[in-house]
Amino acid sequence: MQLKPLYFCLLPLFVPGAVVAERAFLTHQAVDSVSVVDLQTSERIAEIGVAAAPVGVAIDSAGKRFYVTHPEKGLISVIDSESYTKIGEIRTGGQPFGIAVDHSGKRQVFVADWERNALLVVNPESMLVVDVLAVGENPAGLAVDDKRRRIYIANRESHTLTVLDADTPDQYADVKTAKAPYAVTVSEDGRQIFVAAIEDNSLTVIDGEDYSVTATLKCGDKPYSVATTPDNKYVLVANQGSNDLWVFDLNTLEKLAEITVGEMPESVDVSADGRFAYVTNWFSNDLSVIALDSLKEIQRLSVAESPRSLGRFIAD
Amino acid sequence: MKYWASLLLAGQFLLPNLAVAHGPTPQKIDEQIVIAAPLDAVWQQVSEFGAIADWHPLVAKVELPEQGTRVLTLKGKGNITESLDDMNADEHTMSYRLYEEDITVFPVSFYSVSIELEQVEAGTEMSWKGRFYRADTGNFPPEHYSDDAAVVAMSEFASTGMKALKQQLEGQK
Numbered sequence: 001m002q003l004k005p006l007y008f009c010l011l012p013l014f015v016p017g018a019v020v021a022e023r024a025f026l027t028h029q030a031v032d033s034v035s036v037v038d039l040q041t042s043e044r045i046a047e048i049g050v051a052a053a054p055v056g057v058a059i060d061s062a063g064k065r066f067y068v069t070h071p072e073k074g075l076i077s078v079i080d081s082e083s084y085t086k087i088g089e090i091r092t093g094g095q096p097f098g099i100a101v102d103h104s105g106k107r108q109v110f111v112a113d114w115e116r117n118a119l120l121v122v123n124p125e126s127m128l129v130v131d132v133l134a135v136g137e138n139p140a141g142l143a144v145d146d147k148r149r150r151i152y153i154a155n156r157e158s159h160t161l162t163v164l165d166a167d168t169p170d171q172y173a174d175v176k177t178a179k180a181p182y183a184v185t186v187s188e189d190g191r192q193i194f195v196a197a198i199e200d201n202s203l204t205v206i207d208g209e210d211y212s213v214t215a216t217l218k219c220g221d222k223p224y225s226v227a228t229t230p231d232n233k234y235v236l237v238a239n240q241g242s243n244d245l246w247v248f249d250l251n252t253l254e255k256l257a258e259i260t261v262g263e264m265p266e267s268v269d270v271s272a273d274g275r276f277a278y279v280t281n282w283f284s285n286d287l288s289v290i291a292l293d294s295l296k297e298i299q300r301l302s303v304a305e306s307p308r309s310l311g312r313f314i315a316d
Numbered sequence: 317m318k319y320w321a322s323l324l325l326a327g328q329f330l331l332p333n334l335a336v337a338h339g340p341t342p343q344k345i346d347e348q349i350v351i352a353a354p355l356d357a358v359w360q361q362v363s364e365f366g367a368i369a370d371w372h373p374l375v376a377k378v379e380l381p382e383q384g385t386r387v388l389t390l391k392g393k394g395n396i397t398e399s400l401d402d403m404n405a406d407e408h409t410m411s412y413r414l415y416e417e418d419i420t421v422f423p424v425s426f427y428s429v430s431i432e433l434e435q436v437e438a439g440t441e442m443s444w445k446g447r448f449y450r451a452d453t454g455n456f457p458p459e460h461y462s463d464d465a466a467v468v469a470m471s472e473f474a475s476t477g478m479k480a481l482k483q484q485l486e487g488q489k
Contacts (some may be wrong), residue, residue: 029341053341072341072455095455115454221401221411222428241401241411241428264447283344283445306344 022271024278024287025066025081025313027054030306034068034077036084037287039271039278039314042301046084050077055308056099058109059315063101063124066315071095071114078127081315090127092120097140098153098310102166104146110166112139112153119153119164133169135162141183141196141225141310148190148208154181161195161204163211173211177204183225183267183310187250188232196223196237203237205253215253220244225267225310229274229292236290238265238279245279245288247295257295261288266307269314278314280307341453343463345446345470349478352439353485359408359433361481362442365400371484372477385415394421401428408433419451422473424466429474442481444474 021040028035034054036046054077056069065087068077076090076099095115102108111120113132117139121131136155139162143152149166154177161181163173178197186193186208193206196219203226205215221241228235228250235248238261245268247257262281265288270277277290285306289299351358361371366386369375379387384400397416404410411430419425427448434441448470451461459465 030344055341074455263445282342283346283447 022314022316024269024309025057025059025315026280026287026303026307026309027057027068028304028306029053029055029308031304033304034079035304035307036081037301037303039276039289042299044303047304048079048084048086050079050086051075051089056097056111056310057313058099058101058311059313060101060103060109060124061315062103062105063107065124067099067101067109067124069096069099069111069310071097076109076111076122078124088127090122090129092122092129094118094120096120098142100142100144100151100311102144102146104149104166106167108166110142110144110151112142114138114140117155119151119162131169133164133171135164136160136174140181143184143186143193145186145190145208150186150190150208152184152186152193152195154184154195156180156182156198159197161193161206175204175206175211175213177206177213178202178216183223185226185228187228187235188230192228192250194226194228194235196226198222198224198240201239203235203248217248217253217255219246220258224265225279227268227270227277227312229270229277230272231274233274234292236268236270236277238268240264240266240282243281245277245290259290259295259297261290261297262286262300267309267311267313269309269312271314272316280309280313282306282308341463342447342449343467343470345444345448345467345474347444347471347474347478348441349475349482350436350438350441351478351482351485355408355433355435355440357485358440358442358481359405361485362431362433363403363405363410365403365410365412368477371481373480374473374476390421394418396422402430414448419461423451423461423469425449425451425453427470442478444478446470446474 024037053072054068059066074093078087094113097114098112109122119133136158138157151164153162161175178200180199181195183196191208195204203217220239224240225238237246245259262284264283266282279288287301366380369378376389376391399415401411409432413428429446432443450466
């Protein structure tokens with residue numbers, strides 16, 4: 001937990017061959033704002049005041065907008081991702097927490113309602129909740145497999161993963177996970193689902209076809225977030241208690257690296273080309289940049305107070 | 317049904333109807349103090365998990381029902397239980413969490429704390445860092461179970477403890 005000297009910050013940012021200027025969309029729950037960082041220039045390009053205590057984020061690149069959940073207020077902010085102005089508000093009631101966009105082209109947004117133990121389906125055009133589906137207790141993170149039409153929801157207090165259909169109200173499974181599942185992701189090929197269990201310090205690995213648990217991987221202390229790379233190569237786990245990012249081989253499930261990041265990391269996401277991972281560090285107010293070719297932290301960018309960004313927070 | 321039955325038996329139905337302990341909104345404290353004493357002397361005191369009552373004025377007594385678990389009796393209030401997550405003697409860091417809460421004793425539903433020591437010119441810098449949730453994690457908490465009440469309780473507990481430890485260690489010189 002000792003603060004390491006931040007000599008990374010003194011190096012000029014040089015990202016060879018980066019073509020698409022991706023951005024990080026950060027929720028700052030403690031100061032009621034959202035900030036946007038240009039990942040090519042490392043500049044903060046927007047800071048937007050929003051309703052109280054934003055947590056979850058989801059980006060709809062095609063629709064040029066992003067969504068931010070406000071569990072304390074029972075609402076979701078809809079923000080234009082070009083002009084950074086507010087488009088509208090979705091009133092959900094309850095405590096909207098994790099959020100994900102259906103990227104298939106079908107206009108749907110899925111939201112975990114922490115307090116009411118439900119998955120909310122929102123129509124982003126009308127900005128209305130169009131369906132409320134029962135899930136386990138205190139759903140937190142969720143993942144959508146756009147191609148295979150599945151939604152995976154991690155239920156923190158009932159220690160399960162709910163598997164729902166993305167088009168119909170059907171439920172396929174309610175899988176027992178390790179204790180306190182909080183974040184979930186699905187591999188690009190849809191074949192493996194990874195669930196981070198905060199209180200068991202482990203990752204539950206679930207088969208994407210028959211939903212059986214195929215492995216339990218030991219992680220660092222309090223794994224709060226999990227992401228996979230688009231090339232199906234790595235699984236990344238951010239451990240809030242041990243301030244590090246663990247990297248596993250997605251196919252052999254062997255641990256490859258433990259990379260120290262900032263203090264109390266909260267969320268991890270990966271660039272579209274799979275070359276960089278980004279970690280929001282909630283306590284130390286920075287964003288770790290990890291090069292996935294060398295598996296090293298190459299930069300730590302200062303950001304606004306208490307970045308969380310529950311969900312996929314990197315997009316172009 | 318057994319769960320509810322045990323709650324009723326314990327008389328806890330008198331408590332307000334709360335959401336689960338871990339709500340969606342964590343708060344933080346980050347308190348520091350410099351103690352004019354060698355790193356090892358400070359570490360010896362704070363790393364003794366069962367001995368916090370020896371230096372923390374708000375703790376009347378401590379019991380260790382099992383290894384890595386301590387029950388704190390807060391002066392004039394009652395009990396809360398903490399469990400140790402990590403103790404690193406090389407880095408001089410330790411972390412623990414609230415294991416059994418009682419919001420009538422301490423208005424926080426869950427916390428994790430890390431204590432870090434670092435050698436500085438004037439002696440030892442001690443950091444007390446906490447991540448925690450208010451007592452009532454629903455959206456309409458009464459004032460005494462609000463985020464503000466939780467922040468006050470956490471920072472008061474940290475700063476009172478660190479000041480007392482400083483006095484004790486600097487007095488010994």
